[in-house]
Every structure is written in C-alpha cells, then in structure tokens.
Amino acid sequence: MSKFNKSKNFINRELSWIEFNKRVLEECKNTDHPIFERLRFLSITSSNLDEFFMVRVGSLIDQMKAGFHKPDPSGLTPEEQLSSIYTNVTKLVAKQCSYYNRSLKIALGKEDIRFLKMNDLNETQLKFVQNYYRKNVFPVLTPMLLDSSSAFPLLLNKSLNIGLILKQNNEKFFATVQVPSVLPRIIRVPSESGLHIILLEDIIKLNLKTLFGTKDILSYGCYRITRNADLTLDEEGAEDLLEAIEESLKQRKWAAAIRLELEKGIDKDIVRTLEKELEVSKNQEYILNVPIDLTFLNKLISIKEYSYLCYDTIKPLNPLRDVEDEDMFSVISKKDILLSHPYESFDPVINLVRQSAEDPSVLAIKQVLYRVSGNSPIVKSLIKAAENGKQVTVLVELKARFDEENNILWAKQLEKSGCHVIYGLVGLKTHCKLLLIVREEKDGIKRYVHMGTGNYNDVTAKIYTDLGLFTSNPYFGEDASVIFNMLSGRSIPKELKKTCIAPLNLRERFLYLIEREENNALNEKPARIIAKMNSLVDKHIIEALYKASSTGVKIHLIVRGICCLRPGIKGVSENITVISIVGRFLEHSRIFYFYNDGEEDLYLSSADWMTRNLDRRVELLFPIEEIDIKNKLKEILDMQLKDTIKARALNNNGSYSNIDKRGKKQSLDSQKLFYESTLAAAENSSNKIESLKKKWREEGFEVRQTE
Incomplete structure (x- = not known):
C-alpha cells in the first residue's frame, strides 16, 4: 500500500x-x-x-x-x-x-405570518375550518383500523399519516388515516390582517371523531415513512425499457421502510405498532417538534x-439580445460563444432550437435530454421540427433518478410526433449535454453544436450556475456526429478530434492531465490545477491529486458537495486547498484548469470526478480554445477562489469552516459580484463596469481585457 x-x-x-x-x-x-x-x-x-x-x-x-x-x-x-x-x-x-x-x-x-393550532382558532376561524373540512376534506379521507382480521395497510412512500389508538368494547386498536396529498397542505384561514394558516393535518386531527364513529380516541399523532428507492433495474432482461422503468417506479412506492419520522409527544403504543409492522429500529426513528x-x-x-x-426575479443578460432570430447561425459561425447561467440568459439555446425547427435549411437536429422542465419549450420545438419533416433524434435518459416519470411522458410525446427516440446504452446513463444541428448552406453541409455543463432545462437555468458553448468549429461538429452515432448505433468511436467521452477515455484524459502537471513540477516548472465541480469521490483521481501535490503541484479545488479528499496531510495533500460555495444559486458548472507550462488548458464537462461519472455514464469533456472565453473562465475561477462570504474551507477532519478574512481588504461574495457585473452590462453602464473592475483589481483579481 x-x-x-x-x-x-x-x-x-x-x-x-x-x-x-x-x-x-x-x-x-x-x-x-x-x-x-x-x-x-x-x-x-x-x-x-x-x-x-x-x-x-x-x-x-x-x-x-x-x-x-x-x-x-x-x-x-x-x-x-x-x-x-x-x-x-x-x-x-x-x-x-x-x-x-x-x-x-x-x-x-x-411579517404577521402565523401557523395556527386548534387552540389558536377564534370562533370565525373555527367555523371556517369546520366548513372546509366537511366540504373538501372529509369526502377524500380513508380511515383504516387494524384488528385481528385485517393486515397492516400499505403506506405510500413519503406520505404523511395520522396514527391513532382507539378504544372499542374495552379493547385498544391501532388506526391510521393518510393526510391526502391531493389537497393543499396549507389552508389560509380568515384573519383581520396578515397571513394566518392552519395545516391540513391539524384540521383532520380536529375532526377525527367523524371518521371512526367513537369518542374514545385515546391518542393520536403524525408520522411519515421513507422507503428504499435504490431499486436496481435489470436492463439486460428488459425487453421494453420504457415498461421496465414504469414498473420500477411502482415498486419504489412500496419498498422497505428505512426511516420513520414521528411527531413529538406521539403515544408509545402508536410507535410500537409502527416499529413492528414496518420493521424499523429505534435508530431509524426521528422525533420532530416541527411539522413533519x-x-x-x-x-x-x-x-x-x-x-x-x-429575492427579486433574476434579470439575466442576453448577450445575443441584439441578434434577430434569423441571424443566430451567422453569429455562431463567426466565433464561439459562451453563456454563463443564470447570470446570462438561457434564451439563446431555446431560440436556436426553435429557429432550427422552422428553418428550411436545417436538415437534422440531434439532442440529449437528461432533465427537462415540465413545460419544456425545447421539447415543443423538437416536436415541431419533426412535424416539419426534419430528421430529429432525441436521446431521453429514462434513468434520470426521480425524473423518470416526467421523461417517460416526454419520450412518448416525441415518438408520437415522429422523432427518433433512443434510450441510451445498456448499463450506462447518458448524462452528457449535447445538441447538434445539421444545416445545408451555400458551401455545403455545416454543423452547429451546443455543449454544456447543465441540463436543457429552462427552469433550473435560472437558479443553477452552468456554462454552455455554441460553436460551428467543424472538429466539434464531427465529434458530435460520432457521439450521436455511438448512442443510436451502439458503435464505439475510433477517434474523436477534440472531445473526450466517458466511459471510453475520459478517466484516462483526466489522469494524463494531472500527471502532466506532476511531471512539470518534478522538472521544477510551475504547475497548477484548478478544478470546479459538484462532487469529488473517485479514489483513483484523488490518489493522482495526492501524488501531484506531493511533487509540488499547487491544487485548488472548488467542490460544492461531497468531497472525499482530505487536505492538509503531511507529505500527501499539503499543496491542496478545497472550498465549497453554497449561496443563492446552486453551483453546478464543471471547469477544469491545467497550467501546462504556461499554455493554460481549460475544459468544461458534464462530469464530476465521481466513479459513476467516469465509468458508468456517458459524459462529455470539451476544451475551450478562444482566448476571450478562456479569460472569462479564469475570472470565474479566480473570483470563486477569493470568495470570503459564501465559501467554506474543508478542514483536515472533514468539517468546514468560514474563510479566514485576516489580510483581506474587504469581504467578497462571488455570486453577488457576478450578478452585479451582469446587471451593469445589461444596462450598458460603462461607469458601473469600470467601477466593478476597479473593485476586483483592488481585491487582487486578474481582470483581463476580452475581445
């Protein structure tokens, strides 16, 4: 070892x-x-x-x-x-x-917003609640009593329930009633001012005697169970993947209980019954003195x-706001374009797909959909494109956890419209973010590509930080065609011009890039790695980072979520720092920087450094080559590494602490600065932009002039 x-x-x-x-x-x-x-x-x-x-x-x-x-x-x-x-x-x-x-x-x-309990209700409110119960709640409820002749009822995963102990003929019985999820849980009651609310479960508690025909209700309390949803799908044996996943969703509702949440003060007889029937132990129970x-x-x-x-709704800058729809292709033809969401609008992506659906010169559209919104404008455009006679190929990832049901619905609609719908490769989730548009132009066939770090989801694009690249670079176009052929034709690509994909060569590429910095450090050259991602888990990547650190490579990691690397180990990770940023927006972009003896290689990817991303998913890594886009990405990394407000530093023991602000000229919130600069640019305020740049320079940022 x-x-x-x-x-x-x-x-x-x-x-x-x-x-x-x-x-x-x-x-x-x-x-x-x-x-x-x-x-x-x-x-x-x-x-x-x-x-x-x-x-x-x-x-x-x-x-x-x-x-x-x-x-x-x-x-x-x-x-x-x-x-x-x-x-x-x-x-x-x-x-x-x-x-x-x-x-x-x-x-x-x-703010005069109050949650009321039964004893808090005045006469008017009580009358309102009772009337609401009779008209809306009572008809929906299904009380269930457990006696010697009945089996314990099946309780739906994550459903809220009320357990009771009843007394009939001098005998105690357990009963339960589900708080119906089809009704609003928050019920607004009349009040002279403000917002006064009672929760649905409290209304039901007030009227339990109407359900069981007895006054002898000895005790009652709320509980909620969580069931195991880690259901392994046998794809090899599934003749129809769509049907197999629909069936697995049904199983998830009734799998083994693994957590029991209990209202504080709930009767011990109720708890004992639940423990026995659900087969949960004490250490799986959580007693809450808040609404469950x-x-x-x-x-x-x-x-x-x-x-x-x-917060006020974010007003993202649309860097292509002056571009009419018919000019989208010509703009992308001139140079690569990077979009930084949510500070910059997702609209150009939506507009490009919409325009492609209507443009008579567009011959084919191919796209990977992992998670999309419930009312996706992109899916609607793909359906329109197919109806307009274009070749439309859509890979819908049915195994996107907890989005399976939504994706099944979209897949069926896309198929009905005439799209070629594919479901990826057996045993692999397709997680790459890729859009390919094939267009017939005067000089022949031309390909337009969009690659990104986040999903084609117009809703999450307003709250997740992600990056997307438009390009008409023919090498990227060739690679995109090869990748889609791999996904639809189950072929293994022999060569990719610019990109790397998992599970074929992405792990090897990352290990090579880390080792190159290590070799530069061994040759007494400056060596540096900056990597921004959601999670760092993969053991082999971590070991490679340790090895590089031990030779003197300076490694700065921005890892929002899980990080299994332990910094500050003598002789192993002394040259590694790890920060996490949690703020208004969910940090979701993946950026990888390698100094490369001054050549400075920058990559964007759909993949985190996790074993599942590198070995069990189809992921995409693509290089950034245009100098202005490189500079923009370096500014993003630079700012986040100097964040003193939202950043937390990972300690050697696995805990996190606030950034030490000693020696810092002023506090810095990177997300806030990104948004301020976007607003300034949206207003075309050169004074504001110069003021922000001056502020960044005073903080030690390298503010670069972009084209």
Missing part, C-alpha cells in the same frame, strides 16, 4: 454529504437572505434528506442485508457507515427544528402576494 491510498487519507462519502447539507442549512440563519429564501433553504435540506435516505441509506441497508461487509475507501463497513449516518443525521434534524422554532417562526411572525416534512414550505414561498419576501 502506498502512502496515497491509505484509508485515513479519505473522507467517507456519506458523512461528507451530511456536511454539505449542513452548509445548506447554515443559509437558514443568514439574515441577509429574505425570510422566504431562508425557508427555501430549510425546505431544500428536507428534500435532500429524503433523497439521501431513499438512495444512499437504502443502498447501505441492502448491502448489510446481503452480507456485504467490505469497507469503503475511508475504511468504514456498511454497518459502521449507517451507525455514523444515524448519529449525524439526528444532530442535523435537531438543528433544522431549532432554526425553524427559534428563528424562522419568529421572523415570520414579524418541511418541503411544504415551498407552497408558502410561492404565495404571490408575499413575493416581496423572496
């Missing part, structure tokens, strides 16, 4: 994820955010925990049940990982409850009359 691959050098993946969710939760405390935005961060942490249990915890439980005891790279067995997860999540959930009760509810109260499933806060945030408690 070398000094680089020892288990003590690695941070456990699951514990690193919990640290990431802690950083998201921290934003709830930040009073610089409007109150509804603080609620949004709390809702996100709850949604993140749901997915974490369904996928990651579910997988570990499956491993343990299968007798798999092999330790992970950090040296922890599945049993040890689960034990640490339960301990750390309990602490995280306690923080969620504390922030909600001690800070957020108080801040909402100052805080994702409901998203509904509160969306109330339009209180939108002033959210």
